[in-house]
Amino acid sequence: MKFDTVIIGGGLSGMLAGITLQKAGQSTAIVSTGQNALHFFSGCFKSLKEPDQRILELFGEAGVRLHYNPGVWLTPLGNFKEAALALEDIDIFPSPKFARKVLVVNFLGYHDFFSSFLAEGLEKQGMSCRVRFLNLPELEKLAQSPSEMRSVQIARIMDHLWEKVVQEVRVLLKDEDAVVLPQVFGLQDAAVPNRIRQGIPAHVVFAGTMPPSVPGIRTLFLLKQRYQLLGGTYLMGDEVVRAHTHEGVVHSVATRNFDNHYLEADNFILSTGGYFSKGLVSNPFQVVEPVFGLDVDYKEDRNQWYNPSFKEDQPYMHFGVKADEKLRALKDGQPLENLYVTGSVLGDTRPDFGFAAGQAIRTAIFAADQILKKA
Amino acid sequence: MNANEFDVIIIGGGITGAGTQRDCAMRGLRTLLIERSDIATGATGRNHGLLHSGARYAVNDPESAEECIKENMILRRIASHCIDETDGLFITLPEDDLGYQQTFVDACRHAGIGAEIIDPDLARRLEPSVNPELIGAVKVPDGSVDPFRLCAANMLDAKLRGGQVRLQTEVTGFIREGDTIKGVHTHNHQTGEDVDYYAPVTVNACGIWGQHMAELAGVKVGMYPAKGALLIFAHRVNNVVINRCRKPSNADILVPGDTVCVIGTTSTRIPFEECDHVAVTPDEVTLLITEGAKLAPSLSSTRILRAYAGVRPLVSADDDPTGRNISRGIVCLDHETRDGLKGFITITGGKLMTYRLMAEIATDAVCRKLGVDKVCQTAEIPLPGSEEKSYEAVAQKIWENPTTAQKAAAARLGTRASRIRTGNKRDDALICECEEVSVGEINAAIDRLEVSTLTDLRRRTRVGMGTCQGEFCACRAAALLAKAHGCVERERKDLEDFLQERWKGNFPIGWGDTLREAEYTQWVYKQVLGL
């Protein structure tokens, strides 16, 4: 099967590259080994400190509304961290004391929303806090399963039940000027968080839960939908197992599902992520890039991979594939002419693009532009 | 009588201390156990968890071998819920001397250990993971024992018999009147309180740290710290203990324990100052994997969960402070006869296997001092939880149609599982998904088993001992602890300590899936949860 560009890796970076290329009229395919890191997305793009119109547009066209508002966001454990750009339903406050009195609302039997930590964190900032639990019969069926009272399952129910939550919260609300709710709203319909805000006469803050991240999955769904509406081919659950390269040019890749039916393209993008998604693979001696065998920047002495303190920055998380100034991948020191690298598989080899979600976005746009410039 | 006065104070919450407290309590003494951190934090919780048949010592140390097999049979009776009667194999590989097998079997039989030479084919059928190239095999009554459970059960029994326990409490000095120890000064690390406790007899059961405790009391006990490193694999590769049939050496025992298996160990002399901070080196990891794979080749392709090391509390013989003449046997020192210091006993040496015997010896010494004439019953009366032999039977009896988590609880707690609140949605919700630990089980542990931190909770329930090493359950469990203790702030710190403690065991083997998991944990806690 032949495409203009084949993108290996279907996370945030791969999808944004795909959307950018499809928008410019290319035909592309994304090969994705299962789902991606958007399932563990906090909702904040911490490394995007400056507003970027193009990024806002790219998301906006997919129905993902972002807001730019330098300040702090409330973490699920009740801490405050710096942020500037976030999904619309994730608050960024100018300062941690965002209210006078706060009502934290959790669901009975739900262990993945840390209401007591949140309350303590808010009290530390001088806000008085009350924690209340909603006991909704509609969630009781879910609670019958000892392990499956998870964010996404609750969110599926909340898609039809959010109005009831609004009513219950209104009953609970006394003189609080803010309410903190878990991020389990608007899985299918991005407008729900806003409707909840309109329905409750206090400022409503949606605080994170343990993964899977509901705002993350919603974002993923919208981006994927946008990509497919633009005519992109998303091959979910497949994996590139081999690449065919000749004299510095990648011709095609073989996938597990397509066996001897190769995917051909003029250009390729590698956005396979870090260790978790096997974009980088480590063994006791080395860190390798498994698809193309690209040059990886890492330390040979394994003792230098780790900081024994969990809290500290971990050196292994900086390792990544080497790329030239156009983000073309290096193999044996030479750039592959038509293979571009984006996202966290780069590790920290290109700190100029930021890290985490910010890196994923900026490298994706940059690489797509390089490809389009060529044509 | 003053609330701070006891008949006997036992210092050290390892298995020896807990066992001694139980024995003392069973003989009617008012007991206090003091431990500076948590139970089973020293050598007790840092070994294979092997229920030795004694076969390993049969050739070189027949006395230990006899002790082992006797205690082995006793523990099967009194601690069934801590024990998995797996049996063990001593295998001879092509590079080993098959001639040693007969020497070995003769020595076993002499020590009273049922050792039976079996056909290598039968060995392969008994334990399919065993190195198929084996040329000889001997079956022995080895097994596995969960040291955390065993220690907790001893402590619990002592408590049920009126004993008191102070964990997170360090002995900072002794109350001495002339040539007699009358009690101890303590400092509680959690509350910051300093309290004095009094008793006519104090037992030093601090394992390797016994040397320091003795110094504090003004007497000298020479310990020989020998580090042993071990690796935990992510699932049970073998269901029968596998040993090498040769002179004891490095990494020649593979023990299945609960949902994992453990290979070990190495042996390195370390300076005494390092006892509190032993770390596993890359060389040790390499050695453990390569040697381990000779016992069960599939180990080389099995995910490693963590690396850890313990310090054996070996005692230098009195006349040889250089440490060359080491005893693995039990040492009970009455410092009155040895050093002229009254009211102070040190019990050390020995091993997990012989803890009960050590406790009996120490308790006999305590009773002699107190003039109490009661016989030891610890070999007859089962520990709380061990009144029923199999966890299948326990689970069936309590629940009829047990869920997976209830089955797992029965396997961990034995008959005490009946005390868990269960059978309703709230209590049955899982906190640890890898090991199937429910809210009810965690709350029961918090209520009865002296839990103050997440790490303590892990030792009582296996929370965070599974594949993800606490990634999901640490937070959930922290919220339960915060509720139980009414303090969130402490739990924040506790959560950090717990993750640090997990990482400490992960990074020495930080590659492949372990590194993937580590990266994911970093995301979850730093990026998503913003710890």
Place this chain on the structure above:
Amino acid sequence: MKLQEYTESRHNFEECMKCTVCTAYCPVLQANPLYPGPKQAGPDGERLRLKDPYFFNYALKYCLNCKRCEVACPSGVNVADLIQSARIKYDHTPPKLRDRMLASTDFMGSIARPFAPVVNAVTGLGVTKAVLDWTLAIDHRRTFPKYNIGGFISWLKLRRKEQAAFPEQVAYFHGCYVSYNYPQLGKDLVKVLNALGVGVQLLDKEKCCGIALITNGMSAQARKNAVHNVAQLRKAVLDKGLKVVTTSSTCALTMRDEYPNLLGVDNADVRESILLATRFIYEKLEKGAQLKFKADYHKKIAYHTPCHLEKMGWGIFSEKLLRMIPGVEFILLDSNCCGISGTYGFKKENYEVSQAIGEPLFAQIRSVNPDVVACDCETCKWQIEMSTGYTVMNPISILAEAIE
């Protein structure tokens, strides 16, 4: 020292990072709280089962084997295989008569087919349904697949000479559905392949691929079928050098993946030659072959990717073919399970769950309001037709209808 060998786990279940992504995509979890979910039933449960088979949980039977957990897993864990393998290994409950009947698709088919009009009439009767519900726990709300009297096999045999005349040949694994219920699909395939210059022949003797046997706890019988079929496939692939095509995504998945992964039947030498017909046709067209489409063909087609096709990743071939037809308005439905999962939805105890699982798909179909739903799976077809009233056609039948 060669620590190189000692790198990472080769035990697939240990690659699970406990990330919980699979739980977000399991259709059963959303409808049935009795099911422990793919993470618990799969990699988590596996560790406990390895400790002691006592920890086997009989609720694993609620798994649909739709394999959506595997498609979603970022770590490449074969979650559904783990669950089904555990059932094969540990669940020795003898299957009920009802399950044996449902599983024996070819046996039931061969008995029912000669009496098709009678059987169809009878199984359509309320009274029969009530009796089946009461005696066998086959849900009375279920519409039964119709048995067909005209056999595909005899039809093709009559045309053997004509087919052999084509320069290129392919072997067709027709499956139970074409032989007992819907011979027209086979005839449609022959029409399309002939139009491409390809003649169709059958395997010497095929047996049911065995998927229903696996899911109903009859793995020994399934293994026999697998051994038989692989031998037949070898004759076609290795001796005659043919590709083997199917029109059922489930038959293809079963023969390619379930044989080695669940039944331990090695098929390495023939696996890559087992193709879904749409992939075979797409590849022909890609190499320059052409189909002549009717000028006046107009249809709004909503395409549903069956779970097993989603797992194989081949929905794209069916999609590309349908999009190729001029006059077709193509809508790709969100990838959701229809809830039937072969025989699962026929069972009384699963009916409600089955329908609840399918509801998001049904709702989307109703809102799209297509002329026809396209889908490569026969059981999805029954489920969607019964639940929505829309006609469901195999993409091959649509192609056959659209070409000159």
